[in-house]
Amino acid sequence: MAKSQEADITSNELANLKSVGDVLNLIDVKEIYLPLINYLHLAYEGKRSFQTKRSAFLKSDLGHAPFIIGISGSVAVGKSTTARLLQVLLSRTYPELKIHLMTTDGFIYPNQELRRRGIFSRKGFPESYDMTMLRHFLNDVVSEKADIVYPLYSQELSDIVPGKYGHVRQPDILLIEGINTLQLPESGQVVTSDFFDFSIYIDAEESLIESWYMQRFNKIMAINKDKPDNYYYELANGPRTAAIQLAEETWQMVNLVNLREYIAPTKERASLILHKTTGHLIDRIYLRRF
Numbered sequence: 001m002a003k004s005q006e007a008d009i010t011s012n013e014l015a016n017l018k019s020v021g022d023v024l025n026l027i028d029v030k031e032i033y034l035p036l037i038n039y040l041h042l043a044y045e046g047k048r049s050f051q052t053k054r055s056a057f058l059k060s061d062l063g064h065a066p067f068i069i070g071i072s073g074s075v076a077v078g079k080s081t082t083a084r085l086l087q088v089l090l091s092r093t094y095p096e097l098k099i100h101l102m103t104t105d106g107f108i109y110p111n112q113e114l115r116r117r118g119i120f121s122r123k124g125f126p127e128s129y130d131m132t133m134l135r136h137f138l139n140d141v142v143s144e145k146a147d148i149v150y151p152l153y154s155q156e157l158s159d160i161v162p163g164k165y166g167h168v169r170q171p172d173i174l175l176i177e178g179i180n181t182l183q184l185p186e187s188g189q190v191v192t193s194d195f196f197d198f199s200i201y202i203d204a205e206e207s208l209i210e211s212w213y214m215q216r217f218n219k220i221m222a223i224n225k226d227k228p229d230n231y232y233y234e235l236a237n238g239p240r241t242a243a244i245q246l247a248e249e250t251w252q253m254v255n256l257v258n259l260r261e262y263i264a265p266t267k268e269r270a271s272l273i274l275h276k277t278t279g280h281l282i283d284r285i286y287l288r289r290f
């Protein structure tokens with residue numbers, strides 16, 4: 001890799017990364033995220049080179065499926081923020097690469113379907129995702145289909161957005177984040193992580209994640225308090241203690257249970273674990289050797 005292509009960033013530039021406006025810790029970006037970008041690029045180049053040599057060896061063009069990076073961790077641990085930061089840094093350092101970012105949240109069944117199945121209170125648990133659809137989607141991605149559509153989930157609506165879709169159009173790198181990205185199915189079929197070239201698990205103490213969940217809940221309520229059609233409208237305009245209590249109960253009875261039973265056990269499967277502490281600072285990193 002040419003020296004000029006190595007990732008670097010100044011505090012001014014970082015402050016200008018509006019899409020990741022709340023990630024302003026330059027030390028973490030310089031000491032952790034930028035070296036990680038260079039590491040990921042190394043792995044990306046390795047895959048590309050293998051793909052080219054493989055086609056020559058087999059005398060058959062097997063194409064260049066994208067380099068897929070999975071990002072996992074608890075609800076509200078910071079997956080989407082980290083994924084956005086990685087996307088911005090990767091695009092800025094390697095402007096010639098097409099990088100697509102998405103979440104697996106879009107593969108959760110719509111609320112109506114969750115209710116029909118009697119699993120509305122299990123949103124985020126393995127059975128609340130259409131895993132067959134997610135597998136087909138990833139198959140299409142690695143088959144390099146020209147334009148692949150996928151459903152979108154909105155935190156503000158707390159539901160799948162009707163009639164709105166994301167598009168994957170032959171990226172070089174696909175960043176896919178979601179609580180279920182490292183989960184294994186009950187039987188032996190192909191799993192999401194079989195498609196990954198690299199995976200990251202974002203980890204933190206439960207009590208910290210809970211505080212980030214509550215902060216995000218408050219932020220979403222504030223944004224939507226004047227939008228009568230919004231899921232959070234009534235909560236935001238009712239007694240504050242009731243809203244806080246509901247969020248606390250949801251954390252304790254849904255997201256924390258899901259974290260302990262189904263998300264945290266997938267941690268050891270990740271290529272890299274980023275452990276965060278107060279203020280979202282990264283205090284420990286584990287890189288898998290194999």
Ligand SMILES: Nc1ncnc2c1ncn2[C@@H]1O[C@H](COP(=O)(O)OP(=O)(O)O)[C@@H](O)[C@H]1O
Nearest residue numbers: 022023074075076077078079080081212216280
């Ligand atoms: N590095 C960070 N610096 C500051 N705030 C962050 C950082 N990462 C996440 N957050 C905040 O923590 C909350 C949860 O983050 P989010 O990315 O939405 O989590 P997830 O995608 O894992 O559910 C959000 O309010 C977000 O703004």
Ligand SMILES: CC(C)(COP(=O)(O)O)[C@@H](O)C(=O)NCCC(=O)O
Nearest residue numbers: 074075076105123124179250254255
């Ligand atoms: C859709 C989600 C499972 C995904 O969480 P994310 O990792 O995107 O924060 C989660 O936001 C969720 O809706 N959990 C169910 C309980 C709740 O309302 O928090």
